[in-house]
Amino acid sequence: MQTHLSEQAKSLPRAEEAERILRSCVHCGFCTATCPTYQLLGDELDGPRGRIYLIKQVLEGQAVTAKTQLHLDRCLTCRSCETTCPSGVQYHNLLDIGRAVVEQKVPRPLAQRAFRQALRAVLPRPALFQALIQAAKVFRPLLPHALQTKLPRQHPPAKPRPPVRHPRHVLMLEGCVQPTLAPNTNAAAARVLDRLGISVVSAREAGCCGAIDYHLNAQEKGLERARGNIDAWWPAIETGAEAIVQTASGCGAFVREYGQLLKDDPAYAAKAERVSALASDLVQVLGAEPLEALGMRGDRRLAFHCPCTLQHAQKLGGAVEGVLERLGFSLTAVPDSHLCCGSAGTYSLTQPELSRQLRDNKLNALESGNPQVIVTANIGCQTHLDGAARTPVRHWIELVEEALPQT
Template identity: 55%
Template sequence: MHVELHPRYSDNTEAKRAGELISACVHCGLCLATCPTYLDTGDERDSPRGRIYLLKQLLEEGEAGAVTRTHLDRCLSCRSCETACPSGMQYGKLADIGRGMLNIEAPRGPVERLFRFSLRQTLSRPALVAALLRTGQLFRPLLPPRLKRKIPLRQTPGAMPVSTQPRTMLALSGCVQSAATPLTHAAAARVLDRLGISLKIASEAGCCGAVNYHLGAHSDGLDNMRRNIDAWWPMIEAGAEAIISSATGCGSILVEYGDLLQHDSVYAAKAKRVSALCRDIADVLVDEDLTLLNIERDIGRVAVHTPCSQQHALKQPDIVNTILRRAGFTLAKTRDDHLCCGSAGTYSILQRSRSERLRQRKLEALQVDNPALIVSANVGCQLHLDEESKIPVKHWIELLDPLTNQGH
C-alpha cells in the first residue's frame, strides 16, 4: 500500500516511518478474523485494515478528526493481526505512531485530556499506585459489590531469598504488579534462587514506559525508559546476565527500547544492549532444571491464559504451557486463545463496556474444560479476569514457588 506523504510531513520522522510501515500492508483482510474489536462491532474501521486506511488518510491529507481518533482508541494493541499477517506488517508500531500524531492533529477536549493525563501520572508511579490501592483495600468491605471486585485483596508475598547465588539477573518489579500482586515477584525470586540465580531490583528503576508511550505521550514514555537504563546500567556493567520481567505487558516494551531510542545519541547503544538482555521469566525457566523445585502438582486442571503481549509481541505463544507440562501439571483445554481478554493496559478503564464483553468471552473460553485454576503471565490480565472469574486466577509462577509448595 503506497503512501504519498502530505508536504507538511516531509520532514517528520515519525510520519515517514508510518508511511514505511503502511507500505507492508497488502490489504488482504486476513487480519479481520483475528481482531477482537472487529469481531465485536463488525465495523471495518475497527479492524487493523480499516485503521491503516484511516492513518494513511491522515498522512496523505495532513489532517484527521475525531472519527479517526475514535477508531484508533478502540484498538487494543493486542497485535493478533501481526501474527496473522502474511506480509509482516508491524501494526503495533504504526498504532503507537498514529496515537502520538493524533494527540496533535485531533486534540481531545480538556476534560478527556485531564483524565488521561491523571491516568498516566498515576499508573506510571509505583508509590502512588500502592498508596491508592492500600486506601481502596482499607475501605473495600464498605464498597458495593461491583466496585469491591475491582480492588484486589492484599497479598502476603512471604520471605525473600537472602543468599547470594552464582548467577545474577535484574528484575523490573513494575508499577501495578509491585502494589497489587507482590507475590508474583517474590515467587519469581524464590524460584530463581532455588535454581541458583539471584534476582536483584534497582531501586531507581520505575515504570517501563508502556503506559505513557501507548497513550501517545511518547516523550514521557521515552523518559521512563532512559531512567530505567540509567538505573540498570551499573549492574549490567557488573555482570548481570539478563533483565527479567514477570509481566509480559512490560516485557513487550522492554525488548523495544533499542528500537524506540535508536535516534538518541546518548542512549541508543545502551538501549540496544538493554533490549538484548530483556527476557520474560518463562524464557529463563524453559531452559532450567525444574526438578530442583519439588513442586506440588495435585491441584486439578489448570487453564493457561496466554496474554496477547506474550503471544504476539514476545512471540512465545506456547512457552508457559510447555513449562507447566514439563513440571507435571495437567492443563485444561481452552479455545480462542488468540483473542484478547480485554485488559490491554489502560483499555479496561478507557473502553470499559467493550473490555467487559471481551473478558466474558475469554472467561467462557478458559472454562470449557472445568479447570480448578486459571493462570496468566501478565498482571493486567490476571486482575481483569479475576474480577469476574468464579475460579481463582493467579500468575503461573506461583505454581512453581517453593514457599507455596512446601508450606514454609
C-alpha cells in the same frame, strides 16, 4: 499500498518508517479475521485494515475527526493481527505514529484529558498507587461497581526473598501496580530462581517501564522513563547480570523495544540495544534451566491465559504451557486462545464496555475445561479477569512456588 504523504507528514521524525509500514500492507484482510474489536463491532474501521487506511488518510493530509480518533482508541494493540499477517506489517508501530498525529489534530474533551492525565500520574508511581488502593478498599461499598471490580481480591502476602548468594544473578523489573495488586508474584519468582542457583539483584532506582505514558500518547515521557531504567540497570549489567527478568509480559514487551525506540538517541542507542537483548520474560529463564531438579510435581488442573504481550508481541506462545507441563500440572484446552482478554494496559479503563465484553468471552473460554485455577503471565490480565469474581486468577509462578518441596 501506494502512498502520497503530505508535506507536513514528511517532516515527522518517523515519516519514513510510517511510509514503509503502509507500503508493506497488501490489504489482504487476513488480520481482520483475528481482530477482537472487529469481531465485536463488525465495523471495518474497527479492524487493523480499516485503521491502517485511516492512518494513511491522516498522513496524506485528509481531514481528521473525532471519529478517526475513536476508531484508533478502540484498538487494543493486542498485535494478534501481526501474528496473522503474511506480509510482516509492523502495525503497532504505525498505530503509535498515527495516534500521536491524531492527538495533535483532534483535541480531546476535558474529561478525557483529565482522566488520561490521572492515569499517567497515578499508575507509574507505586507508592501513590498503593495508598490510593488502600483507601479505596476502606470505602469499597461506596464506590461505583466498575471501580469495585478493579480492586484486587485477597492474594497471598509477599514472602521474604532469599538473599543474593549465587554467582549467577539477574535483574528484575518490579513493575508499577504489581507490587500492590499481587505482592507475592515477584517474591515467588525470586524464590524459584534461588532454588535453581540464580539470585535476583535489586535496582531500586528503576521504575515504570514507560509503556503507560507511551501508549497514552505521552511518548517522550515514556522514553524518558526508559532512559532512567537503562541508567539504573547499567551498573548491574556491567557486573555480569545474565538477564533483566520481567514477570509481567506487558512490561517485557515494551522493554524489548527499547533498542528500537531509542535507536536514534546517540547517548542511549547502544545501551538500549543491550538492554533489549537482555530483556527476558520469566518463562525464558526458567525454561532453560533443569526444572526437573526442583523435585516437584504439580497436582492442580489449570487453564492458562496467554497474554497478548506474551504470544503476539514477544512470540512466546506455548512457552509457559510447556514449563507447567514439565512440572506436572494438568492444563485444560482454551478455545480461541489467541484472542485478547480486554485488559490491554489502560484499555479496560478507557474503553470499559468493550473490555468487559472481551473479558466475559475470555472467561467463558478459560472456564470451559473446568480448571481449579486460571493462571496468566501479566498483572493487567490477572487483575482484569479476576475482577469478574469467578474462577480465581493468579500468576503462574505462584502456583509453581507453592508446589516446591519444603527445604
